[in-house]
Amino acid sequence: MNSKHGRFFCRYPFKHAQVTPNDPAMPCCRFNHHFLDKRDKGNITDFANMFTDIREKMTNNEYVAGCWKCYEDEKNGNFSMRHESFELWDNDDVEFTGMEIVVGRLCNLRCVTCDSDWSNKWDSDSKDMGMNIRDKYVNEYDLDNIDVGIFKNIQFIKVTGGEPFLHRQFLNLIKRLALSGDAEHIDIEIFTNCTFYPAKLDETALLKFRRVDISLSVDALDEQFEYLRKGADWIKSEQIFVQWLEQHNNKNSPVNVAVAATVGILNVLYIYDLIHYFRGQHGLNVMLQTVFDPKHLGIKAYPDWVKDRLEYMVEAQFLQFHKKAEKFDKYHKKIRGMLKRTGSNASVEDLRKDIDKLARIRGDDPNATFDRLWKLLKL
Ligand code: SF4
Numbered sequence: 001m002n003s004k005h006g007r008f009f010c011r012y013p014f015k016h017a018q019v020t021p022n023d024p025a026m027p028c029c030r031f032n033h034h035f036l037d038k039r040d041k042g043n044i045t046d047f048a049n050m051f052t053d054i055r056e057k058m059t060n061n062e063y064v065a066g067c068w069k070c071y072e073d074e075k076n077g078n079f080s081m082r083h084e085s086f087e088l089w090d091n092d093d094v095e096f097t098g099m100e101i102v103v104g105r106l107c108n109l110r111c112v113t114c115d116s117d118w119s120n121k122w123d124s125d126s127k128d129m130g131m132n133i134r135d136k137y138v139n140e141y142d143l144d145n146i147d148v149g150i151f152k153n154i155q156f157i158k159v160t161g162g163e164p165f166l167h168r169q170f171l172n173l174i175k176r177l178a179l180s181g182d183a184e185h186i187d188i189e190i191f192t193n194c195t196f197y198p199a200k201l202d203e204t205a206l207l208k209f210r211r212v213d214i215s216l217s218v219d220a221l222d223e224q225f226e227y228l229r230k231g232a233d234w235i236k237s238e239q240i241f242v243q244w245l246e247q248h249n250n251k252n253s254p255v256n257v258a259v260a261a262t263v264g265i266l267n268v269l270y271i272y273d274l275i276h277y278f279r280g281q282h283g284l285n286v287m288l289q290t291v292f293d294p295k296h297l298g299i300k301a302y303p304d305w306v307k308d309r310l311e312y313m314v315e316a317q318f319l320q321f322h323k324k325a326e327k328f329d330k331y332h333k334k335i336r337g338m339l340k341r342t343g344s345n346a347s348v349e350d351l352r353k354d355i356d357k358l359a360r361i362r363g364d365d366p367n368a369t370f371d372r373l374w375k376l377l378k379l
Contacts, residue, residue, distance in 0.1 A: 006061025010070070011085035013051040013058065016098035017044050019290045021138040022117065026066075027051050029100055029160070030081050035066030045150060047096035055094070067294060071217045074336040078290075089226070100158040103170040104140035107162045109193055109231040111217075112358065113262055113291055119162060121231065127362045129354070143169040148180045156187040165196035178205035188193070189213035191260060195232055197243045207254060214244050215260040215287070221277060227369045228267060230362060245282065258284055264291030264339060265299050266355070267370040268310055272317040275331050280324050288334050304341040306348060309376050311339045348377060 013027035020026075021035050024041045037053035044050070057064050073080040088098070107119035116126040116133040126133045139162075151157075164170050188209045194216040198206060206212055218225060218237070225234050247255035258280045263271055271288070278284045291298045299307065318325075318332040350351040359366050367374050 005100040006058075007087075008061055008063055008067070008071075009058045010067065010082040011089045011092060012098075013054045014092055015085075015089050015095070015096070016100070017047065017050065018100035018102065019044055019141060020102035021141040022134070025050065027054060028081060029158075030069045031066045032068065033066070034166050035064075040156070044096070044099075044146075048094055073290070073294075076290075076340060078334060078337050083182050089267060095153065096161075097153055097155045098157075099154055100160065101141065101143070101170070101173075103143070103159060103161050103164050103167040105137060105162045106139055106166045106194070108166065108195060109163070109229050110362075111193075111229050112227070112266070113128065113264065113294070113297055115294075125358065125361055129358060140167055140169055143173045148175075148176050148182060151180075151182045151186065154182070154186055156189065159188065159190045163193050163196065164190050165192055165202075171202050175203060175205040178208040183208040183266060184210055187213065189212040189215060191215045191217055193217050193229060193232065194237045194240050194244075197240050209254055212253075212255045214247075214255060214257045216241065216244065216257065217261075218259050218278075219263070219274070220267045221273055223369055224267060227364055227366070230364075238299055245284075248284070259286045260289065262285060262289045262291050263299075263335065264297040265306075265351075265364070266297065266370050266373065268299060268335065268338070269313055269317075269370075269376070271331070271335060272314070272328075275328055276322070279327055279331075280322065286331065290329060290338055294354065296354045299338050300342055301344060301346055301351060302348065303345045304343065306377060307339045307341055309379070311336065313372070313376060314339065 010027075013191070016024045016028060018027065018029055018031075024036060025044055026033055028035065039052040040050065040054055042050035045211065054064055054066070058302075060286070067082065070080040070082040074082070105116070105118050105120050107121050110119060110121045110125060114122055115131060116122045116137070120137070120139060123133065159170065161167065174183075177186065183205070186209055188206075188211070190213070192214060217229070219228050222234050225237070226232055244255070244257045247253045248257040261274055261275070275286055279286050295301045314332075314335055318328060322328065355366055358364075
């Protein structure tokens with residue numbers, strides 16, 4: 001970032017598109033699609049003529065409503081995806097070099113922060129919760145009909161879902177890119193729920209990519225993991241994790257493993273354990289993302305007295321002795337940012353209603369599973 005870039009400028013809309021089966025393409029995953037202008041919409045085969053309104057606003061240093069999550073991250077003193085865009089690209093030219101593919105909504109899990117837009121397994125819970133769900137979903141992005149020619153300048157692809165390894169067309173794309181030779185100039189990052197390891201043929205194709213980043217969506221260990229990632233079994237996921245870890249530790253493999261954890265009200269007091277296990281014990285990077293939606297699972301909406309108590313506990317966790325404590329500093333700082341007072345005096349009882357409603361539908365017990373949290377709030 002330099003002085004010619006205003007505080008609203010970002011390189012994502014100039015370099016990157018996120019494609020999804022049920023919505024128009026967007027510049028990135030943080031952008032709120034409700035704010036796309038008709039001049040922003042288009043086909044990725046004509047990248048130069050997409051995101052026109054966003055690009056104009058950014059060039060004129062105007063506020064871009066769809067980017068509010070990045071602005072919020074920055075307000076909390078955190079590194080945003082907008083900041084990251086200046087590390088990923090060194091110029092402002094319009095050039096299609098990065099892609100995020102939301103491969104579809106086929107999934108085997110019903111994570112609490114998810115909904116029917118991202119997991120077909122959520123459909124019954126969504127109806128029981130009275131949530132809005134679309135009349136008709138496209139479950140899988142039509143990758144079979146994308147000409148691999150559009151990948152000729154692509155340097156990196158981020159893959160999210162649903163669960164990518166459940167999508168046949170995504171697995172076909174990996175094999176097509178391996179065969180065309182494009183895989184060799186592409187870094188691929190796959191967000192997977194840690195319940196799948198690819199079959200032999202798919203693994204062989206994957207290992208042809210220049211770099212393979214496997215981001216495991218794990219936000220807690222043991223029973224808290226199974227609650228947040230409903231349908232998963234911690235023991236089985238740990239076995240899958242070990243298979244990925246073997247690739248990570250193999251010097252001849254392009255695979256790097258990291259953990260992508262979403263941090264919200266339920267798991268904030270369990271994040272230290274997660275970091276301890278993945279960072280401290282296995283030396284892996286852990287990425288912490290703030291939960292904003294649904295509101296009752298994010299920390300921000302809760303009253304300041306809740307944030308104060310959580311901060312007290314988080315400080316106690318991070319200040320305990322650990323021989324690799326300095327490796328935890330950045331996480332400590334990030335969580336502190338999430339616990340900053342916001343002036344909210346919302347009612348915990350009101351916010352808990354939807355947590356309890358979903359728990360009743362699923363036969364879960366949040367009081368027992370997240371006892372550290374609720375005991376602290378009862379003091
Ligand atoms: S500012 Fe954030 S939300 Fe907006 S395009 Fe950049 S990365 Fe995406």
